[in-house]
Amino acid sequence: xxxxxHNRPMTDRQxxxxxxxxxxxxxxxxxVRAGYSEKSARRTASELKTVPVIQAALKAAMETRQxxxxxxxxxxxxxxxxxxxxDIRDFVSWDDxxxxxxxxxxxxxxxxxxxxxxxxxxxxxxxxxxxxxIQALSAxxxxxxxxxxxxxxxxxxxxxxxxxxxEPDLPPDEPxxxxxxxxxx
Numbered sequence: 001x002x003x004x005x006h007n008r009p010m011t012d013r014q015x016x017x018x019x020x021x022x023x024x025x026x027x028x029x030x031x032v033r034a035g036y037s038e039k040s041a042r043r044t045a046s047e048l049k050t051v052p053v054i055q056a057a058l059k060a061a062m063e064t065r066q067x068x069x070x071x072x073x074x075x076x077x078x079x080x081x082x083x084x085x086x087d088i089r090d091f092v093s094w095d096d097x098x099x100x101x102x103x104x105x106x107x108x109x110x111x112x113x114x115x116x117x118x119x120x121x122x123x124x125x126x127x128x129x130x131x132x133x134i135q136a137l138s139a140x141x142x143x144x145x146x147x148x149x150x151x152x153x154x155x156x157x158x159x160x161x162x163x164x165x166x167e168p169d170l171p172p173d174e175p176x177x178x179x180x181x182x183x184x185x
């Protein structure tokens with residue numbers, strides 16, 4: 001890997017790295033897309049992010065995007081909190097007579113922001129899926145953590161949640177079709 005000069009203007013490839021970093025904020029992937037070696041992408045990306053002119057370019061580009069989109073940390077934390085503290089009872093009710101959806105006209109914008117999908121299948125009913133609470137709580141906890149702890153965190157760990165709701169005519173200990181596996185996004 002060639003040594004990166006810290007006191008020179010950005011090269012075309014470094015400018016491309018800055019552009020590519022904005023795509024997904026993944027420095028190693030941005031380095032590869034910018035033309036650096038895949039084999040040393042993590043090391044190269046780590047070093048690129050220490051170059052003052054690249055740090056300044058990344059900061060400026062991210063601030064420009066933030067202003068353009070109207071996205072700030074408070075808005076991100078608010079959305080995470082909505083998802084993290086969503087209550088399924090806001091969307092459905094159930095009793096011995098069955099499960100009933102709450103009419104969409106009764107839901108607030110904050111409540112509908114928590115819904116990942118609603119699928120109606122002929123003969124099988126309706127499935128309501130909310131955005132992943134565990135993932136939102138994990139991300140939210142990094143915003144309220146002690147800064148030293150937050151910096152030490154390596155990012156979210158993959159979590160798999162297995163769940164199933166038995167059909168009314170099946171015994172409660174027998175999942176239909178072996179159960180449904182889902183992972184929070």
